[in-house]
Amino acid sequence: MFLGIDLGTSEVKLLLLDDAQLVVGQASAPLQLSRPQPLWAEQQPADWWAATERAVAALRERLPQAWSQVRAIGLSGQMHGAVLLDADDRPLRPAILWNDGRSHAECAELERLAPMLHAVAGNLAMPGFTAPKLLWLRRHEPALFARVASVLLPKDWLRLQLSGAKVSEPSDAAGTLWLDVAARDWSDELLAACGLTRAQMPRLVESNAISAWVRPELAARWGLRAEVAIAGGAGDNAASAIGIGATEPGDGFISLGTSGVLFVVNERFRPNPASAVHAFCHALPGRWHQMSVMLSAASCLRWFTQFCGAANEAELLAEIEQLGTAERLAAPLFLPYLAGERTPHNDPFASGLLFGLTAGTRRALAGYAVLEGVAFALADGLDALRAAGTGVQRLSLVGGGARSALWAQLIADALNLEIAVPGSAEAGAALGAARLAALASGADPQRVCRAPASAALHAPDPHHHLRLQPRLQRFRALYRQLQGLMAEQAAPHPIPADRLTEIPSP
Template structure:
């Protein structure tokens, strides 16, 4: 068996697969986010360990874990987990959706070397500007930094005692030479750091360490269980979904939204605000258009209406043309294509007839138009997506998928029942590390059905998107 541990923002999930990659067990434990100030988002790393212990306890209570040969890790990216020389945590981890370092990010991005070396804009959510914020605002704490780890790699430290990162997650720090797949000494120096402050790098399918003996005995695992490099959450999801070869793509409707395309070469274009990162397999890269609020927008609307997201979407019926009312889903800023940490969401053109149903349609359309912006940004880099696999909690809404397929003019494949997300991808990486298997182990799931664009509504969605873009320009000046 092989175990995948996925550290999410709202919870940690463990998933067991057998040699045939069938899921044989799973468990999860919740996590919370602290927001001590506006724009801040933090978690306590000790809570990650507690969640991992709870998940392992639950799995060990139901399954004989002595057959586990490999463990893979995935997790939310960009978090700044700062350790001192004794590996003690210096402060709560600053998370991916924390925007306090927008000024530091802008200053870094104004220096051409950051884009030239990393292939990306320096976004406020990335790790390097967060550490720079600590240097300026918490200098005594900054002086104690011995190691900077990404969230899942703090779990690895607990599991193996090793300071190790892998390429896909490291590419989201703003310190990686993404084309060379190595830390950039020049960029580390600009942050007042050296390679000594960084974890060792491996590929996602490689062995990063061996499970510590006391943990193996605690949950009755065999000695010598390998821990794979793993992947950032989206790269791991791509391994789970089989998006590993050039042009293979998925659309993820999770808390945030991702339009992901695998690449067989390195094709950066920072001006588009597309993320160009290493993939979790050697010699491969990927590109992503990222929106910061996807299903989060529906949860937000549900708090206003007192209804659950499923209630809101189930009441919609057949796909309709966008109406005059628009929703801009920038609840906490936006990445692709705007790179705008300060913009905020808005309803536009409300009138007396705007009810809960109309508001829900506008929210779903707004997210679809944000994904269309991502598609256009990816196309500007030369990456064309002919079809995509639909993943994430939001993909349970056929209305939303029809809205997205029509807005993107792209068929969306809905996988057969099963879990093909980051935890599954992490388990696959654990299998690869333990057995030496390669990309052939990352097959695509069977497709249950395909949601085709509604061509009768193409012109209406084109017009709606044009109004959406104009509304963003007006909102930007507000």
């Protein structure tokens, strides 16, 4: 039996996998996000552990016999977060998360301090990555920065609680901007640019290797066997790729969750930082991958459902499904940049927009625009990957958004690609983590990393693809025209006192 633990932004998910690679059971516990200031996103590491304990208790109570047979644990989780520990391994402050935009000024500083950044790390400096966060800390919280003894990524902090060991692996470490991605090792030069050394970094192992062992006292308390191995694990997207069997060059998927990810496997390191493409290590030795990342995807539908007063997302989607093709092609346009954007814009100030509203705009039309805007942003990401030499003909669709056949077909039409929805669309990262645990225990990769059967296959409609092109071009033009105004709106300048008299009275 193998346990996968996926530390997400909104929940911790556990999954039990048996020796035949069948999912035996799952459990989860919710997490809350803190935004104490504009652009900030934080969580307390202690809350991650408390949620893990709750999910463990639920799964153990539900499946006591299977639970007692766990031989290895795999970890996955949200990437880029900065967990800052003192010399006694205590968190110095709340963790700064992947969707935190406070360090936008430090990105330019890192590019200046580390001219080799693009060649070595393979990525632009973006506020979501870990390295700019540490430069922000050095500038704004210098007393805390001076006490930083270790920097861990979120899932690796869970590993520390499980085992007492500080270990990471290349797929997650590549998202720090401190990794030499081609060499799959820490870069002393990039660390030095942030005032850090290799001594403050965790040891690296491959994702499918044993990284540590569960502490005996914890194993006893949790009702596990005396020796339980912990695999290296992977960042959430690389783990999801393992979960859907995306291991060979050209294999890929779209993850339609809080954020949106388009992930394609490569046989070598292929950076394209100019288009804000992420080039990272994959969760298997000798494999890399490219990702385009949008910061708001299924979360856009969640936001609009609440905004328009629909009872739930299913009700809104049912209304959208009743729209005819002509109505959809005359709907408003939506820019899905509710939390800034990465690929291809690398713009923390990008903001959302519903354009073209009229007195006749019903919520179903605006809801369709939201679905379409996310699909168009994914098309932008696909273009960026193709510009870097990545070829793909078919993608799997995972995440909460994969439940909507309407949305899946719209994405197929916008990207002009086949979209396959796996039968286990929502098990992704936790399943991948459990599979990595099996690999660390010596299981055969060909047997473990099988692609699940497709529950649905959405072939692109070439005629609808062509009908969408004018809307896609207007979608792109909107961002270009409004980019400067978005930055001004995000950081408005107060009117100087000596000009207040120039403003006419109402």
